[in-house]
Amino acid sequence: MAAAGSLPSPQLLEEYSQFFRLLSEPARLQLLCQLRQGPRDVASLIAATGFSQSHISRQLGQLQRAGLVCCDREGVRTIWRAEGELVDDLCALVQTRLRQRLQSQLAQLQSL
Amino acid sequence: MAAAGSLPSPQLLEEYSQFFRLLSEPARLQLLCQLRQGPRDVASLIAATGFSQSHISRQLGQLQRAGLVCCDREGVRTIWRAEGELVDDLCALVQTRLRQRLQSQLAQLQSL
């Protein structure tokens, strides 16, 4: 039986949704995956993703404001890196769910 | 040191982002919160959220296709309920992060 906790306030709901929205775009997820492999400068992110410099700059800015990435200045260059394990943990949970659903769909197909 | 796993394929990235996109809208999050408290029929969801019937129907459809909610037919009425703990787990992780960030901001303010 589900616990009957109180409902979250609209403001909190808004915070949650804004956070999840960050992860709802393949471009940002791709950047996070790149940075999960280790620190990268913007040039290599451009090369790896094919996005324009301005786009990458904006997305990194959003991720930084959310505390998901941070950067170290090396002169005029900026080296970005992932911060924290949150995204990995979230993706692991989601991956488990996705796998379960695919397996059940597979079972459905095979039972025909 | 971060593990240097392989990069996810674009298709997988798309799957992840589509899933997170479901949670990136306050309306859907609100529905999920309502259903987390227990099964509800559509009329009570309309009353609780103020959204139109058509909108709620669409959002529930999306959540259902993702396996986050499911429904039992009671004659012509449909009773919806949350399915699985995934959303709760995800929100718990995010909440921890949000709290940490607010606390650190608070500490910053107090150190002035």
Next chain:
DNA sequence: CGCCTTTATGCGGCTATCGTCATAAGCATG
């Protein structure tokens, strides 16, 4: 100081999605 490299931002086109209204489809009852 001029020049180059690198990052941040204003602007605008484009697409996707939100949310509503109107309507259709399905099921129960008199």
Next chain:
DNA sequence: CATGCTTATGACGATAGCCGCATAAAGGCG
């Protein structure tokens, strides 16, 4: 069957967000 109640879907206006182009700002080098 006709009526009423509940849910699903087509159409549409409004808005938000993606993404690139052009340009400004900031730092390094001769």
